[in-house]
Amino acid sequence: MNTNALRTVEARIREQAAAFCASGNVPGFVAGVHHAGEQIVVAHGTANVATGAPMLDDTGFLFGSVTKVMTTTLVLQQADRGLLDLDTPVVTYLPEFALAEAGAADKILVRHLVSHTNGIDADLYFPDARGRDALKAYVTGLASTCGTLFEPGEQLSYSNGGMIVAGRLLEAVTGVPFNDLLEREVYGPVGMIHSSTSAEQAILRSTAVGHFPDPETMAARPTGMFTLPDTWGPAGGTPIGTVADLLAFGRTHLAGGVSPSGTRVLSAASTASMRQVSYDMATPNVPPMGLGWVRYPFGDTTVLAMSGASPGGVSLLCVVPDHDLVFAAYGNTPDALMLQDQILRWLLSDHLGVPIPALITEVEQDVDLTPYVGTYRSDQLRVDVSVVDGQLEERTTYEPADASQERIFTEFAGGTTSAPPQRYTAIRPGLFAPAGYPLETFDGYLRLLLVSYHDVRDGRARFRNGGGRLTRRA
Template sequence: MNNNALHTVEAQIREQAAAYCESNNVPGFVAGVYHAGEQIVVAHGTANVATGAPMREDTGFLFGSVTKVLTTTLVLQQVERGLLDLDTPVVKYLPEFALTEPGAADKILVRHLLSHTNGIDADLFVPDAKGRDALKSYVTALASSCGSLFEPGEQLSYSNGGMIVAGRLLEAVTGMSYPELLKRDVYAPIGMKDSSTSAEQAILRSTAVGHFLDPETMAAKPAGMFMLPDTWGPAGATPIGTVADLLACGRTHLAGGVSPAGTRVLSAASTALMQQVAHDMATPNVPPMGLGWVLYPFGDTTVLAMSGASPGGVSILCVLPEHDLVFTAFGNESGAIMLQDQILQWLLSEHLGVQVPPVVTEVQQDVDLTPYVGTYRSDQLRIDVSIVDGQLEERATYELADESQERIFSEFVGGMTSAPPQRYVPIRPGLFAPAGYPLETFNGYMRLLLVSYHDVRDGQARFRNGGGRLSRRA
């Protein structure tokens, strides 16, 4: 590929980032693109408004849920070494793993943890623990705190709990802590030289902090929390690194498991397995799921993606095997996800010439709304759905279990623990769009804003899916 093409990409990202950050009060943004042997990194703005430290090309940031790709890579390494089997129940390796319903955990296979089909109802469950036994204490606490949403393999619901159990499983079969394993078996062989798993390590180099917009002034203020507790490490709480490190990770998955340095990190078969559809809900708001990767269809092109929220920040990693391209980015205010989406769509349509057909083409007017009315629940979340003025209205209430959960959750989201009611317009039976958005909003990553309802029986839907997460009719 000629250098000129990537110069154009660099100029475009620089321009888009400057315009978006300026108009949406995002303090800083950093992004990288690898394409056909060349790569660029672009940094813009400020890493921390309290200090004025600039966002640099080598500024570190929290990976958030991009970590799930790393955790999956670690599990498949242990499968290759014969220490784990994907189709064996988790309890064989981790006898203490249990949920509040007797026997529910016994049916969960190792594979279900990685494909988000395990049904563990623990989406907001963040027990506060630090250090070597953090994951052990998480698994112990599950048994008395969290149930299941569905039978394993029956549905798909984005699962932090599944990835954390996978992290504990790794500790049990290797005898090493999750951070040690990540450092030895992912960071080192991939060449992620600036990556770490703790604030103590991150402070030794330039690291961005997250920000929230002040509702009064709309100015960005640093988040009061740097990272979630260690209990969420394998789901995305603790890993920190740079754009160059994530590009190296993406390139390893492009190259069939061989790192840019030439080290084999994962077999070609395991790398391919992560990219195959493990479960498909057949609804546009929930893309098909591989192992660790979400498989976004953009026309004929599949984008392997994972985005990651951290307190006041958002990261993304996208790998396009058909086009030998990796895109990764971090913004230190959550609104930057829209910028990441814009850049991804520009890369697809303008840089690569991919035809990106609209996700939603037409809207049905006469959809019966009654099957969807009711109350839906998942871990510490209640959603009341009613009909108002011929539209669905959803009210989300966080029913946080205790003071510790409330403190952690409110710090993670910047203080807002209740959402205003949201109206939805029907696209077709079982699929709804938030009112007031133009339909092209949903063509890219933001198709996650659509809401779907599933498994209608006796005139009532059993499940609601928003943002890839299921809640069950109460």
């Protein structure tokens, strides 16, 4: 690829970032692209409005759930070394692993943890433990606190709990604390020289903080919480690094498990297995899941992706194997995901020439809404679904388990835990779009805004899926 083409990409990202940040109260944004041996990084705006520190090419940020691909890489490394078997029950290696329902944990295989098919109902479980025993405390707490949403392998539901259990499993089979293992087995061999695993390390260098819109002025204000508790490390609560570091990690997966420096990080077979479909719900709003990676189809082109929410910020890592491209980005308000989606779609369509077909091509009329009406629940979350003016209306309520859970979740959400009712229009039976959005909105990463309902029995859906997460009919 000629260098001029990537310079065009650099100019385009700079232009898009400046326009979006100015119009959307996003203080700062940083993005990078590696394509066919060439690489660029673009930084714009402010890393922290409280200090006025600029967002720089090498400003650090929280990886958020992008960490889940790293956790999965660590699990596959141990499988390569014979310390783990993906198709063995987790309790074989981690006997203390249990859930509130007797015997439920015994059915969960190692594979279920990293393919988001484990059914652990713990998506909003935030025990506030710190230090080297944090993951042990998390697993201990599951036994009395969290049940299951479905039988392992029966459904797909984005699982923070599964990844955290995977982190504790890694500690058990290696004898090494998760953070030390991440630094030794991923950061080091990949060449992620600016990455860390704690706020104490990150403060020693330039690091961005998240922001939320002020309820009165809508101006961006810094988050009051930098990281989630240490218990959430393997799911993305604490790891921090730069765009260049994420590009290096993406390039390692692009190259079949070999880092940019030539170090083999993961076997070619395990790298390939992470890309293969583990579960497909066959609905447009939930892309097929690999191991760690989410497989976003854009026509015939697959984008391996994972986004990562942190308090007031969002990261994104995308690998496009068919076109030798890696894209990484971070913006320090949650709305930055829309900018990341814009850039990804432009990279695919204009830079790579990948056709992006419409995800929704037709809308059915007179869809029966009655199978979806009812109350759906998951850990500390309730969704009440009714029919209003011919549309579905959803009311989402956060139901904290205790004061500690409420404090952590409220800080993570920027001080608010309630949302106004949301109306949805039918696309077809079981699939709905938020009212007022043009259908082309959902052609890219924002297809996650669609809501689907599954497993209709006796005229009633058993599950609702929003943002890749299941709630179960109460």
